[in-house]
Amino acid sequence: xxxxxxxxxRWFYQLASPxxxxxxxxxxxxxFALVALISLVVGTIWALLYAPADYQQGNSFRxxxxxxxxxxxxxxCYMLMAVAGAIGxxxxxxxxDMVAKSCAPIGATMAILALATGAIWGKPTWGSWWVWDARxxxxxxxxxxxxxxxxxxxxxxxxxxxxxxxxxxxxxxxxNIPIIKYSVDWWNTLHQPATFKLTERPAMAPEMWMPLLVMxxxxxxxxxxxxxxxxxxxxxxxxxxxxxxxxxxGKQ
Amino acid sequence: xxxxRKQRLIxxxxxxxxxxxxxxxxxxxxxxxxxxxxxxxQIAAGEAPKNTRxxxxxxxxxxxxxxxxxxxxxxxxxxxxxxxxxxxxNGILPDLFREGQGIVAQGELDSNNVLQASEVLAKxxxxxxxxxxxxxxxxxxxxxxPEGEVYNK
Numbered sequence: 001x002x003x004x005x006x007x008x009x010r011w012f013y014q015l016a017s018p019x020x021x022x023x024x025x026x027x028x029x030x031x032f033a034l035v036a037l038i039s040l041v042v043g044t045i046w047a048l049l050y051a052p053a054d055y056q057q058g059n060s061f062r063x064x065x066x067x068x069x070x071x072x073x074x075x076x077c078y079m080l081m082a083v084a085g086a087i088g089x090x091x092x093x094x095x096x097d098m099v100a101k102s103c104a105p106i107g108a109t110m111a112i113l114a115l116a117t118g119a120i121w122g123k124p125t126w127g128s129w130w131v132w133d134a135r136x137x138x139x140x141x142x143x144x145x146x147x148x149x150x151x152x153x154x155x156x157x158x159x160x161x162x163x164x165x166x167x168x169x170x171x172x173x174x175x176n177i178p179i180i181k182y183s184v185d186w187w188n189t190l191h192q193p194a195t196f197k198l199t200e201r202p203a204m205a206p207e208m209w210m211p212l213l214v215m216x217x218x219x220x221x222x223x224x225x226x227x228x229x230x231x232x233x234x235x236x237x238x239x240x241x242x243x244x245x246x247x248x249x250g251k252q
Numbered sequence: 253x254x255x256x257r258k259q260r261l262i263x264x265x266x267x268x269x270x271x272x273x274x275x276x277x278x279x280x281x282x283x284x285x286x287x288x289x290x291x292x293x294q295i296a297a298g299e300a301p302k303n304t305r306x307x308x309x310x311x312x313x314x315x316x317x318x319x320x321x322x323x324x325x326x327x328x329x330x331x332x333x334x335x336x337x338x339x340x341x342n343g344i345l346p347d348l349f350r351e352g353q354g355i356v357a358q359g360e361l362d363s364n365n366v367l368q369a370s371e372v373l374a375k376x377x378x379x380x381x382x383x384x385x386x387x388x389x390x391x392x393x394x395x396x397x398p399e400g401e402v403y404n405k
Contacts, residue, residue, distance in 0.1 A: 052382030127346030133288040204380040
C-alpha cells in the first residue's frame, strides 16, 4: 500500500479528509486575505493615481486594471474547476467535488466582470459595446459554461450525481480555454493581442504593467480567499452529520 | 493506481482529447467564418462576396483620409501592407480613428471594390504607453507598427 502511494504527495491524500481540508484552509485564509487586501488597495491606488495615461486612449485605458485580472482569473478558475472535477471523477474525492462546485459561481462572476468591463472599454475606444469576434464570443461561451455548471448543481438533488455531471460538463468545456487564449492569434479579431504573455515581456511600459501585475496577484489572492470560504461552508453543510462538525457547531 | 481509477482516468483523458480534436477540426474547417473581417488582400483577390454585408479591416493609409467639408462623408484607404481597399463612410468616426490606426469597417462592397461602410470601429494594439514615451519613440522613429500579418490571418 505504502509503495503505491509514493507517486502522489502526502497532502494530496490528506485533502481527501474533509476535516483536514477544513482546518488547513482555515489556517491559510488570514494570510491570503491580508495579501489580497494589501495588493488590491495598493494596486488600485497605483493604477488610478500614479500609472501614466495611455498616449492614444488617455484615462479610459485604466479599466485594463480590472479587465485583465478578471479575464485571467475567469480562465484560471475554470481550469481549476475542471481539474478538481476530474480528480473527483477519478479518485471519488468528496473535497475535490466541493472545490469544483465552489469554483463555478466565483468564475461566473469573474467572467461577467471581464465581459462588462470589456464592453465599457469597447464603447469609447472601438466604438461599439459588443462585436461578435472570436475572443468576445469564446469568453461569452465561458460564462455560459459556468452557468451550466451552477445550474447542474442546483438542478440535481443527489450531490454525487450533480458533481459527476458538472465535472463532465467542465471537462468538455475545457477545450474553450485554449480557444479563448489563442483566438486573437488564430483569427482576425477586433480585440487586441494579449497584454501579458508567458514567454515575452509585456509590450506596454513597466510603469503601466507593474500595477497591473499587483492587481493580478490581488485578484488571485482574493479568489483563493473566496474559494476557501465557499469550500469550508460546503464542507460544513455536507459533513453536518459527522461528529467533528457537530462538536464544532456545539462549541459556538 | 488501482485498475478502476486507471479506467476512469482514461475515460477523462478520452473526453478531454476527443472533444479537443472534434472542436479543433470544426474550428479549422470554419476558420474563415470565425474571422471577424476580410483583409484587403482577400478583398483584392475577390474572396469577399459583393452586395452583402461584410467587414474589412486594416490600417488607415497615411494621407488617404479625405473629409468632405460640408457633410460627414469621409473616404480613406485601409491596407495590410499588401493591398489597399477604399472605404467610404458617412457618420461619426470613433475617437481613436486616425491615419496609421487599425480599423474594422462594416458595409457592402460596390462594383468598384469600394466598401460603402455603415459602421467603422477602431482597433488598437497591446502597445499601451505613456504620452512622453510615445513622443520619444515617434521622434526617434522607433514607434512599433503592427505588421501586415495582423490583418491577414
